[in-house]
Amino acid sequence: MSSADPVPEVHPAPAAQAAPAVPSAPTTDAADVKQTLHRYLQKHRGALLAKLDGLAERQARWPVTPTGTNVLGLVKHVAGVQAGYFGEVFDRPLPDAPAWLDSDAGDDMYATADETLDDVVAFHHRSAAHADATIEALDLDAHGVVPWWPEERRDVTLQRILVHMAYETARHAGHADIVREMLDGRAGDGDGNLAEKTADEWVEWREMLVDIAERSGLRGLGA
Structure with a gap:
């Protein structure tokens, strides 16, 4: 898409499959707090993945910003980040992790010609299932270490990583929302928040x- 391309006609996204309800009342019970944070993470995961619905391989990979942001790359990136934060950080590495997880060259921000859309989605699901298993297995105050953070901040708890990943996923789901709108005009999450x-x-x-x-x-x- 270039500046000369016509602006796509807006059409709202259909209602997504209902995510687990997030309690509206505040709570201090550790189990309820973990469940609430986990549900926010799941909600934003679903919103991100839904941005691929109906896209062809070319569209899913198409870069719409000067830095190359594309929907499939965002899904791959979040899947990789999720694998690291709920895997390596808590000494529960993702089995058979792809080599690109250790790359610092931006290999997680796009799908290669050898990777299909279905490959990336499948990896995201595998990463999410592994993350969910870590969340279920550990208490909120379980200790972890983020080796790629500054030394003075790398000691963390599961609660901090849940907050971090819910934020990270929501941020990139927002990026994907804008990219999708630029591609074909499909906007929003079908949740009633689009005018x-x-x-x-x-x-x-x-x-x-x-x-x-x-x-x-x-x-x-x-x-």
Whole structure:
């Protein structure tokens, strides 16, 4: 996609499969806290994976930013990060881990020509299952070590890693949401948080924002 490409027509994503409900009431019980954090992680995992629904191999890999951000790469990256934080950190390494997990060259940010979309999704599921097993097996205060963090911060607990990975996954799910919208106009997670507008109304909405941006840019020129 280049700056000359037409803006895709907006169409909302269908309602995703319901994620486990996140309790609305605060709690201090350790088991409930772990369950709540785990459910947030699962919710954002589902949102990220759903951004691949309906994409062909080429679309899933297509870079839409100057730094090459693409939907399939985001899924692969999160799967790899998840494998490390819930594996190596707690001395529970993922069995038969791919070699690219140890690469510092950005190999986790894209799928190679030899990897299919299904390969990456399958690895994400394997990584998630391994992470879930770690979460189930350990208490919130279980000790771990993040060897790639600064020495003064590398001693962690399961609770800290759950928070970190829920944040990490949500951040990249947001990236994938924007990339998907740029690819084919599919927007939102089907959770009711996208405004209800027709395709024409979205065009009008964007044109209004463009007009505001243009007029604001002229303000400093005395226009």
